[in-house]
Amino acid sequence: MLPQPWNTRSWESIAKKAQDYRDATIALIEPPLPDIEVLPLDSTPILKTILTPKELSITESDPANLVSQLSCGTLSAVQVTKAFLRRAGLAQKLVNCVTELLPTAAIERATFLDDYLKTNGKPIGPLHGLPISVKEHIEIEGLSCNAGFIAWNDRVPKANAHILDVLLAAGAVLYVRTTQPQTLMHLETSSNYYGVTVNPFNRNLSSGGSSGGEGALVGIRGSCLGIGTDIGGSIRSPAANNGVYGLRPTSYRLPMEGLSATMLGQEQIVPVIGPISTSLEGVKLFMKTLINAKPWIREPSLLPFPWRTESLLPTDPDGTKTLKIAIIWDDGVVRPHPPVTRALRTVAEKLKAVPGITVIDWEPYQHDYAWTIISSLYFCDGGSEEKAAISSSGEPWRPLSKFILTENQNVKKLSVTELWRWTEKRDGYRKEYANKWGDVDVILCPVGPGAAPLIDTARYWGYTSQWNLLDYPALVAPVTRVDPAVDGVETKYVPRNEKDAYNYDLYTPEKYAGAPVSLQWVGRRYDDEKIIEAVDYIKEKIGMPFAEFV
Amino acid sequence: MLPQPWNTRSWESIAKKAQDYRDATIALIEPPLPDIEVLPLDSTPILKTILTPKELSITESDPANLVSQLSCGTLSAVQVTKAFLRRAGLAQKLVNCVTELLPTAAIERATFLDDYLKTNGKPIGPLHGLPISVKEHIEIEGLSCNAGFIAWNDRVPKANAHILDVLLAAGAVLYVRTTQPQTLMHLETSSNYYGVTVNPFNRNLSSGGSSGGEGALVGIRGSCLGIGTDIGGSIRSPAANNGVYGLRPTSYRLPMEGLSATMLGQEQIVPVIGPISTSLEGVKLFMKTLINAKPWIREPSLLPFPWRTESLLPTDPDGTKTLKIAIIWDDGVVRPHPPVTRALRTVAEKLKAVPGITVIDWEPYQHDYAWTIISSLYFCDGGSEEKAAISSSGEPWRPLSKFILTENQNVKKLSVTELWRWTEKRDGYRKEYANKWGDVDVILCPVGPGAAPLIDTARYWGYTSQWNLLDYPALVAPVTRVDPAVDGVETKYVPRNEKDAYNYDLYTPEKYAGAPVSLQWVGRRYDDEKIIEAVDYIKEKIGMPFAEFV
Structure with missing residues (x-):
């Protein structure tokens, strides 16, 4: 069936459809998940009453530990995937952090990996069988990718984001996609598709954002390793607010091809992709796996430098680290x-x-001046892409979209010359700070x-x-x-x-x-x-x- | 005395003053250089009749070889500097490639280095005593820096370009500055300050550009190692046209702080700095010296990766290189x-x-499409900075300025959104080419x-x-x-x-x-x-x- 033009439908009906679809994917989980009648302030204890001890032990394991067990067959990929699917489904019911589960594809993939290990006697790669969660705007072939805009609801990428291809080649299992805010430019997670993603430890608080679905899901242990993106704090805010680890790497180290977002082609402030994980080992595993795969061959904007494993900390002559x-x-x-x-x-x-x-x-x-520079460079088209993407569907402006786009006095339509001058200011500030x-x-x-x-x-x-x-x-x-x-x-x-x-x-x-x-x-x-x-x-x-x- | 506003003076008088100043710096050379009455088609043989055998042997040496002799005192820095000053002065008379000689400062510097070697028994750094020539728009403290625009004649930088500080710390001697075209955006070297820089081997031909002063000077051996810049061919064209070596390095490897040019802050097509040398050893010495100095500490836009000295060429099992x-x-x-x-x-x-x-x-x-992309990104402010810089002094447009700025149909004032779309096209093309x-x-x-x-x-x-x-x-x-x-x-x-x-x-x-x-x-x-x-x-x-x- 051909997709219908969105504008024959109300934004509410589109949102409803997205939610129904999400719920339908959760309904596929076996054994089925109970509904939670009264949502508690702290969402974490209730999980222990619903999941099995084995599911709890798997989902609360360190990702590095999971990979070693998966690689030698002590745990099967199907078993691990199913445990995370159940916990992610519950997480959705508790904190509203999921846009869809991928149970069919994930279990099929996990089965393949289990067979691979049996047949070949060795893991397929350094992430063999590890379930990884994915922020919605990171493109997955054939699945809708909307960046939080109702108007973009029928955008369906024809290929995976580069990072997913690398992670899949390393043995990852993709099993869940997570929420993000309208525009992707909030430090919280609130959209007209799904409403607000709340904090697992106190539902009156935010999960942070824009990778707030990831943050909440990893915080509640519905994922042990997820992929976020960050142009102003969008990996770090959710990592911090959910008590987990998150890294904003330096730009151009990890694959960026295949993100659905506004401002593509903007390179004054470069967005980055990075891990959110329950452990620092998870962060390391993510970085090392991606960089060791030499992603710069396919994506020449990336820096072709290996992940350094030698110690980089200074030491005194007797070997004590002198940080x-x-x-x-x-x-x-x-x-x-x-x-x-x-x-x-x-x-x-x-x-x-x-x-x-x-x-x-x-x-x-001069951190105030730093904000003036970066906020002048963020929306240097005057925010016209975001404004068009919101207004064309008739969806309401979420409060933090208004805040960052219309109440922010630094949002101006710049000329190319003005853009160059702000870029010079950025570089001048960078030099002063470095010195x-x-x-x-x-x-x-x-x-x-x-x-x-x-x-x-x-x-x-x-x-x-x-x-x-x-x-x-x-x-x-x-x-x-x-x-x-x-x-x-x-x-x-x-x-x-x-x-x-x-x-x-x-x-x-x-x-x-x-x-x-x-x-x-x-x-x-x-x-x-x-x-x-x-x-x-x-x-x-x-x-x-x-x-x-x- | 305070500088007079330029617009009380005609462009011709400013150009005349620049030429008189240049000639006065050449007149300081000892022994004095003869005037060349009839300029020959091939400028190279006449040098042999004017310079001493020792001057010829010094100036025709490989820079790596010079450095080893300078470092052990077999040659003195003063001797080498004087030889290059004389040959550069002659080069000016023959092919019009110099904007000024720096005999006083250079000999003072060389004397210091000779004393240093005597006192310390070791060279000051890896370029000890090596004379290096510098394209005019690379800033030297206290010396006018005009980028080929008459209107910019009274711009005097307060500090050296970063690259010069590094080269000086390594032991270089700066002794000559070289010509560049109006706008810096020609592949030849023609300005209203100095006219045309011609080819040492055939004066009816161009020296190339925009680092054409460097190219001609190195070609004629008035320099063995010079610094050029390149955003479209400006190191490589003069290197090629003058029969010498030139490298356009990948961006962000060498220090770029301190260039006088239009379009500062433009980063879609990044200009680079690089060497022009009589030998491949000279190119290597330049790159290695600069990168080993860790310029990224002072200039954080640079990549902090060492100069690799291990072999990077593929070999077959018996050790034969399989290129x-x-x-x-x-x-x-x-x-x-x-x-x-x-x-x-x-x-x-x-x-x-x-x-x-x-x-x-x-x-x-699709090399034609590549030109469409790059020429759309070069002057994406519609060339307004160059146009203003030319018109404000009343100087005439040089033919190749007209060609690239007004006859080039891709010069358009882009909006920020259009700029982003061209940047995306650039990245798409880069990916396709890499693949x-x-x-x-x-x-x-x-x-x-x-x-x-x-x-x-x-x-x-x-x-x-x-x-x-x-x-x-x-x-x-x-x-x-x-x-x-x-x-x-x-x-x-x-x-x-x-x-x-x-x-x-x-x-x-x-x-x-x-x-x-x-x-x-x-x-x-x-x-x-x-x-x-x-x-x-x-x-x-x-x-x-x-x-x-x-």
Whole structure:
């Protein structure tokens, strides 16, 4: 049957169809999943009452551990895939993070991989049988790909995104697609297709975004490794808000071909693709597998440099690692909420006790100006593609679409000459920032101005977009959870500006109870390997995170 | 004294002042240089009658060889600098390639380096005492920097270009600045400051451009290593036309900070900086020295990857190098003149005789479309910066400025959206081209549609701009010289289009007599080291070049 033109249908009917389709894919899961009558504030305990012990143990395993069991046949790919399908289906019922499950294709694929292992006596590749979750706008052949716009509902790609081809060749199983916000340009996840994706640990809070479906799904352990994208914080915000790991790699290291999004061809601020995972091992496995596959042969915009496995951390003559860590307590624009400051303080104190580690304070350099530059470069066509994509279907503007596109004074239709001048400013700022690094190895800073935000309040991007502007690798790792008993309001604080006041006013400890608090570890451009190695070392030394999540 | 506003002066008076200044710097040379009464067609023999045998031997040495003698004190830096100053001064009198000599600063610097070696018993760095020539628009602190525009005559940078700081730290001596065309966007060198830079081997021909001052100066051995820039062929055209080596490296490998030019902030087609040298060793020395200095620390747009010294050429089990070389005989748009085809044929035949080397024909893939893309991206502000820079002083348009800016139908003022769409086309084309490489190691092709062009006729950029669009490293190496006795007109050829007819009609063997004929060796993106290694190997195996130049 030929697709009908969308404009003979209302946006509501299109959304309804998308939801019905999603629910139909979940209904295929066996054994069937119960409906959850009363949705709890914290979604995580209820899972333990529904899933089997084996399903729980599989889905709560480290991805690296799963791969080793899958590769030797201790676990079958079908068994693992089915466990994740069930948990992802439940996750949807609890936090609204799924656009569709792919049970038929996934089980068929898993069966093939099990047969392959039996026949060949060896795994097909480094991800043999590992289920991987995929943000909706990463194209899968034959499946609708809408980037959060109702008007794009009938776009169906003819091929897989490059990254999926590489992951499949390495043995991955694709089994679920996840939610994203209208425009993809929110740090939350709210669309007219599916509504709001909420936080697994406190459903009054956001899962973050734009890879918020991934964040929530990985947070609730419906996935152990997922693919997100990030142009201003869209991998790191959901990783942080859901208590898991997320990496925004330096640009042009991972395959980007085959994303459905606006602003294609824009290259002043380059979007990146990256992992969200329950473990740092998962992040490493993802990066290493993709880069070892030499994706630059097919996609020549990528850098043809191998994933470095030698240690990149400085050491003193007796072999002690001598890391210098600089802390941003406050970016000088918006002061972080008390739980974030507590997390920084706790980590800083523990770091200071580690022999070889030096901790200094970092003076933030014009982070407000950095936001002016990046927000002038984001929508330098005046946001016309997003505006057209929203208005052509008649769907309503979601609050954060309005915020970033119409209330943002830096959204202007630039001439090419103006674009060049902003690009020069970007490069000038990058040089100045690089020249301030000196002998610092890692910057430690907040991921946002608070823990997981109340719905529709994530209006300050500065703590993440800063590193997109500079194109620095930034790794998010969980630290603790909001505890109203110790995270009281800073009653004497006087906000410095309107953004600061907005953020300050949001904070009431009780509203954020239980939300994960994560921190961000930032390296120089292209120091992706080094930043992962540093956080791995630090985790081991200081025993981070300091709270349990699932 | 405060500078006077330029517009109280005529462009002619500004040009006169620039020429007088240049001549005054040459008049400082000791012993003084004679005037050349009758300028010969071939400028090279007369040098031998004026310079001393020692000056000749120094200036005709390989730069790598000079550095080893300078580093152990067999030659002094003052001696070497003085020899190059004299030969560069003569070069100016013969081919008009110099904007100024820097005798005072250069000899002072050389004296310092000689003292340094004596005091410390070791060289200051890997270029200790080596004189390096610099294209005018590469900024030197305190010296006027005009990019070929009369209106820019009073622009005086406050700091050195990054590349010069690195070269100076490595021990280089800056002693001469060289000519460039109006706008920098010609493949010849013609400006209202200095007129036309001509070819050392045949003064009726062009030196090429836009680094044509460098090309002519290195060709005539007034420099053994110079710095050029290339956004469409500006290193390779002058290297080819003057019978020397020139490399357009992949973008973002060498320091770019501190160039005076239009279109700053434009990054769709990235200009690059690179070496022009009398030897392939000089090219290597330049690349290695700059990259080993880790310029990415100061300039974070650069790629932090070391210069690879391990062999990158494929070998068979017994150690024979198994290079696969693909030849472009004709790009399908403009057919090369007979001397170029002869050079290709000679090299191809010799390559076929080398064990391990495979030679195939390369089917050019839409090179006409490639030109449409790149020429749409070059001046995507409609050329307004160049037009303003020319018109504001009242200087006349040079013929090739008119050609590229006003007769070029692809120069349009694009909107940001149109720019994004052209960028997407660029990336699509890059992917398609990359996917055609297969197991080819090197593409061998012409550098232009003929040998050094008749003045004001270099209107076809396709053979060089092709690799700028793809951002592939491309190395030019000399092969032979035009010989009217064997390079007859292809009388039966019927041109395919207007550009082809224009080029065909230019060719009369006698007019090009003696002009160098060079070829271009192209690698995959980032294969800079591999392409140099391949040409080094091939030179040794087939004894290229097949003619003498100086």
